[in-house]
Amino acid sequence: MAHPDDVDFGAAGTVAKWTEAGVEVVYCIVTDGDAGGSDPSVSRADMVVLRRAEQVAAAKCVGVDDVRFLGYPDGRVEPSISLRKDLTRVIRQVRPDRVVAPSPERNYARVQASHPDHRAVGAAALDAVYPDARNQFAFPELLADEGLEPWVVREVWVSASPQAHHYVDITATFGNKLAALQAHQSQTGQMEDLEGFLRGWLSRAAAMAGLPEGRLAEAFQVLTTG
Ligand SMILES: [Zn+2]
Numbered sequence: 001m002a003h004p005d006d007v008d009f010g011a012a013g014t015v016a017k018w019t020e021a022g023v024e025v026v027y028c029i030v031t032d033g034d035a036g037g038s039d040p041s042v043s044r045a046d047m048v049v050l051r052r053a054e055q056v057a058a059a060k061c062v063g064v065d066d067v068r069f070l071g072y073p074d075g076r077v078e079p080s081i082s083l084r085k086d087l088t089r090v091i092r093q094v095r096p097d098r099v100v101a102p103s104p105e106r107n108y109a110r111v112q113a114s115h116p117d118h119r120a121v122g123a124a125a126l127d128a129v130y131p132d133a134r135n136q137f138a139f140p141e142l143l144a145d146e147g148l149e150p151w152v153v154r155e156v157w158v159s160a161s162p163q164a165h166h167y168v169d170i171t172a173t174f175g176n177k178l179a180a181l182q183a184h185q186s187q188t189g190q191m192e193d194l195e196g197f198l199r200g201w202l203s204r205a206a207a208m209a210g211l212p213e214g215r216l217a218e219a220f221q222v223l224t225t226g
Pocket of ligand 1: 003115
């Protein structure tokens with residue numbers, strides 16, 4: 001994901017279900033979130049420290065202990081070769097069956113979901129899944145210098161996709177998701193009714209999925225990449 005808090009808005013309820021089922025989840029956050037918050041008296045260097053701590057605390061709310069930061073500057077991410085290499089490195093280190101990534105497409109129905117950093121990270125992540133991570137001749141120094149063997153990711157779950165078609169009922173883990181988002185105090189502390197906002201948004205997704213009234217859902221576009 002691009003920023004600290006993206007995974008919690010998009011997927012924390014689903015992540016909590018996975019970790020409860022014994023699935024190991026690793027977060028990789030591309031930027032430091034140094035353009036976040038709304039208080040000009042907080043230095044950007046302090047904001048980086050704060051946002052990393054908030055993301056680590058949020059991860060704990062949904063059973064995730066391994067959080068990796070790539071340290072790119074917030075607001076200036078491009079789907080560059082160097083980002084593809086950095087994401088390929090993490091994929092080869094972690095060897096995941098499934099990758100969750102933001103959508104590289106602009107979602108015209110929900111403009112805030114399509115921050116340029118999100119689109120850049122989504123594009124680079126999909127390129128890292130295919131072809132880079134599985135191709136021994138892509139970034140050969142990863143294999144030669146770091147011993148990182150090629151790896152095939154079997155599935156990508158795209159978050160905030162304009163073509164979401166897969167819904168996860170997260171009613172049972174909504175409390176974990178809310179706690180995770182509350183841990184991002186610098187981002188959500190100003191929101192008047194975070195819980196109400198989330199319930200409204202996730203209820204609409206549940207209705208799209210045909211779930212009964214009162215249920216909450218997160219939405220993804222699932223790609224087979226194996
Ligand atoms: Zn973001």
